[in-house]
Amino acid sequence: QVQLVESGGGLVQAGGSLRLSCKASGRTFTTYAMGWFRQAPGKEREFVAAIRSSGLMTLYADSVKGRFTISRDNVQNTVILQMNSLKPEDTAVYYCAAKRLSISLDTDRYDDWGPGTQVTVSS
Numbered sequence: 001q002v003q004l005v006e007s008g009g010g011l012v013q014a015g016g017s018l019r020l021s022c023k024a025s026g027r028t029f030t031t032y033a034m035g036w037f038r039q040a041p042g043k044e045r046e047f048v049a050a051i052r053s054s055g056l057m058t059l060y061a062d063s064v065k066g067r068f069t070i071s072r073d074n075v076q077n078t079v080i081l082q083m084n085s086l087k088p089e090d091t092a093v094y095y096c097a098a099k100r101l102s103i104s105l106d107t108d109r110y111d112d113w114g115p116g117t118q119v120t121v122s123s
């Protein structure tokens with residue numbers, strides 16, 4: 001099991017940028033694939049981006065491709081989501097999640113979740 005805490009959310013104008021960070025506790029961080037998900041009011045939680053434990057493979061939702069970048073630092077036990085060219089439809093609570101072994105887009109395959117951080121993009 002790994003404990004996760006997100007930070008970096010906030011209010012930004014459309015076209016702006018935010019950098020979300022997820023700090024993980026535990027000595028087995030390098031064995032976990034990591035993902036970012038988001039949930040807007042009245043909507044289901046959806047996949048945003050994921051990164052393999054090695055950092056050598058990434059996946060993105062079509063809605064964020066070319067605008068968001070996921071990366072990880074296996075020394076600092078941190079996963080970063082750099083979000084550029086933000087749109088009002090990106091407004092949501094963003095969650096960091098961890099799963100053992102292989103990378104996945106499937107919310108149900110992730111075992112550990114952070115409490116989330118709010119991102120609000122104004123038009």
